[in-house]
Amino acid sequence: MTTIQLSHINKSFGQQTSRVQVLSDINFTAQAGQLSLVIGPSGSGKSTFLTIAGGLQTPNSGQVLLNQKSLPALTAKQRDALRLNQIGFILQAYNLVPYLTVREQFKLADRVKKQGNLSADALQNLLQRLGIRELQQKYPDQLSGGQKQRVAIARALYTDPKIVLADEPTAALDSDRVKEIGRLFADLAKTQHKAIIVVTHDLRLRQYADRVYQLMDGKISRKAG
Amino acid sequence: MFLALKEIKREKLRYTLIIAMIVLISYLIFVLTSLALGLAQQNTAAIDSWDTQQVVLNKDANTNLTQSLLTKDQVKKTDLGAKDAYLGQAPVVATAKGQEKTSAQFLGLAADQFIAQNLKLSAGRQANAKHEVVADTAFQDAGYHLGDKVTLNSGKTPYKIVGFTKNAKLNVAPVLYGTLPAWRALKNVGPQFAASALVSQRANFKGRGSQLQTYTTQQFIDKLPGYSAQNSTFTFMIGFLMVISLIVIAVFLYILTVQKLQNYAVLRAQGIPAKTLVSATISQAIILVVGGLAIGTLLTAATALLIPTSVPMSFDLPILGAVALGLVATGILGALIPTRMILHVDPVSVIGG
Ligand SMILES: Nc1ncnc2c1ncn2[C@@H]1O[C@H](COP(=O)(O)OP(=O)(O)O)[C@@H](O)[C@H]1O
Numbered sequence: 001m002t003t004i005q006l007s008h009i010n011k012s013f014g015q016q017t018s019r020v021q022v023l024s025d026i027n028f029t030a031q032a033g034q035l036s037l038v039i040g041p042s043g044s045g046k047s048t049f050l051t052i053a054g055g056l057q058t059p060n061s062g063q064v065l066l067n068q069k070s071l072p073a074l075t076a077k078q079r080d081a082l083r084l085n086q087i088g089f090i091l092q093a094y095n096l097v098p099y100l101t102v103r104e105q106f107k108l109a110d111r112v113k114k115q116g117n118l119s120a121d122a123l124q125n126l127l128q129r130l131g132i133r134e135l136q137q138k139y140p141d142q143l144s145g146g147q148k149q150r151v152a153i154a155r156a157l158y159t160d161p162k163i164v165l166a167d168e169p170t171a172a173l174d175s176d177r178v179k180e181i182g183r184l185f186a187d188l189a190k191t192q193h194k195a196i197i198v199v200t201h202d203l204r205l206r207q208y209a210d211r212v213y214q215l216m217d218g219k220i221s222r223k224a225g
Numbered sequence: 226m227f228l229a230l231k232e233i234k235r236e237k238l239r240y241t242l243i244i245a246m247i248v249l250i251s252y253l254i255f256v257l258t259s260l261a262l263g264l265a266q267q268n269t270a271a272i273d274s275w276d277t278q279q280v281v282l283n284k285d286a287n288t289n290l291t292q293s294l295l296t297k298d299q300v301k302k303t304d305l306g307a308k309d310a311y312l313g314q315a316p317v318v319a320t321a322k323g324q325e326k327t328s329a330q331f332l333g334l335a336a337d338q339f340i341a342q343n344l345k346l347s348a349g350r351q352a353n354a355k356h357e358v359v360a361d362t363a364f365q366d367a368g369y370h371l372g373d374k375v376t377l378n379s380g381k382t383p384y385k386i387v388g389f390t391k392n393a394k395l396n397v398a399p400v401l402y403g404t405l406p407a408w409r410a411l412k413n414v415g416p417q418f419a420a421s422a423l424v425s426q427r428a429n430f431k432g433r434g435s436q437l438q439t440y441t442t443q444q445f446i447d448k449l450p451g452y453s454a455q456n457s458t459f460t461f462m463i464g465f466l467m468v469i470s471l472i473v474i475a476v477f478l479y480i481l482t483v484q485k486l487q488n489y490a491v492l493r494a495q496g497i498p499a500k501t502l503v504s505a506t507i508s509q510a511i512i513l514v515v516g517g518l519a520i521g522t523l524l525t526a527a528t529a530l531l532i533p534t535s536v537p538m539s540f541d542l543p544i545l546g547a548v549a550l551g552l553v554a555t556g557i558l559g560a561l562i563p564t565r566m567i568l569h570v571d572p573v574s575v576i577g578g
């Protein structure tokens with residue numbers, strides 16, 4: 001079953017002389033049950049690619065299909081519901097609310113998505129695995145960059161999304177943590193049949209990926225796994 | 226509500242300052258309104274206490290009680306019933322040993338008519354004899370006692386205070402209630418004069434006689450010297466204060482909301498509905514304004530208790546309630562104006578390169 005499909009995507013910013021073509025004619029498919037890794041240097045358009053895939057941004061041309069449904073055809077409300085229920089975004093800027101403790105970040109998710117979130121046990125297991133179980137009473141500004149990043153990962157996975165879109169999820173982590181996150185993503189893809197797309201310049205994740213792509217000069221190309 | 230309360234809890238300093246600002250603004254408006262009303266009532270408290278509907282003056286008096294004199298001849302065609310009374314007014318200066326001079330309003334009454342009959346005394350008894358008066362409690366506050374003698378103007382015989390009554394103020398001066406013969410003496414008029422005015426509790430009362438003109442009590446009050454000018458000045462002052470305060474509060478809540486947009490963008494990216502964020506913003510505005518108003522009300526009440534009686538405050542609950550509602554409404558408005566921004570906040574803006 002195809003989960004997410006981008007075809008002939010073009011995206012540019014600016015006008016005329018200051019115009020930058022970030023993505024040109026991108027074709028990409030991510031399957032459920034697979035961890036796809038998109039590698040590219042800084043400024044190559046990885047974040048742009050991921051936000052278009054998640055419906056946060058619209059391309060200049062081309063199509064984004066999510067479970068055969070065209071994203072731009074949905075209403076804003078439907079896209080909200082889709083992001084809430086199906087997609088877990090792990091943003092580069094860490095998606096934490098500054099005035100909520102780690103525990104409350106999950107409570108907030110419970111308030112807007114009443115069903116289908118991880119059970120209390122599953123959440124504790126996840127936090128344990130990410131090494132942040134002891135930090136539940138802390139506020140984001142009391143956490144290190146790496147801890148925040150792991151809380152953001154847990155927050156995105158808490159709603160049990162079918163699709164996980166992660167933007168540089170390991171940028172602030174040491175190698176042991178990177179291994180743990182790589183294994184976690186690979187596990188989630190295999191055992192829970194999620195489609196996981198990670199964009200990164202962190203080559204340490206490569207060994208866990210089912211498919212590896214390279215994003216360069218606006219073009220995407222498949223690399224040998 | 227969840228987000229609203231959590232944020233207030235986490236950002237205590239910021240929200241304390243905002244609530245403090247709302248407290249001060251509501252306190253300022255409440256106190257000024259009550260002071261203005263207190264002053265307005267000092268003009269009319271005595272008249273209000275008589276509960277009259279109509280006032281009859283000499284038609285040449287230009288609606289001015291002090292300028293009005295009615296002769297017995299002029300009023301003889303007008304029958305007075307149980308709800309009608311003579312009123313003789315004379316501005317006086319009261320002096321007594323060891324007391325400062327006090328400007329007061331002497332009001333001569335007929336002991337058997339309704340004003341004298343209905344006068345609520347806080348101490349003592351009615352004035353029966355010519356040289357007896359019932360004084361406003363302001364005299365008591367100034368140190369006068371029952372039985373004290375006061376000299377009015379430069380009269381030879383002093384007047385004895387035989388009673389005290391509350392809320393006896395006319396034209397911001399305390400009232401001394403006495404008899405009509407005493408009024409004639411203080412006004413230096415002969416026995417052919419009946420009074421300064423006729424007042425009545427009846428709405429259909431009319432003075433009969435070519436020299437008489439009948440006014441409603443409201444018309445009469447509006448013409449009290451300085452009263453209307455004073456009131457419109459205060460109304461405008463308070464009105465401007467309200468409008469400016471409301472704008473200030475709206476601007477503060479606007480800034481507060483704008484500062485949240487960054488966070489909201491993150492939440493929007495996670496699919497948190499805009500509705501949740503809008504209601505968090507509005508409920509927070511309500512919490513802040515209502516909290517501020519509650520504290521402002523307490524401060525106002527404390528001020529009313531502590532302020533000296535010579536500075537009267539008067540509370541008109543409907544007016545203060547309207548002020549409070551106005552503050553809540555603008556608070557909500559201030560929070561609502563940026564809603565458009567919340568609805569259109571671009572999650573991509575926080576994603577970063
Ligand atoms: N909203 C935007 N407006 C203008 N230029 C943008 C915008 N978003 C991204 N870009 C540009 O597009 C290019 C790719 O950005 P991005 O997708 O963030 O790259 P990456 O995530 O790979 O570092 C960069 O040159 C960046 O400056």
Ligand SMILES: [Mg+2]
Nearest residue numbers: 046047577578
């Ligand atoms: Mg990026």
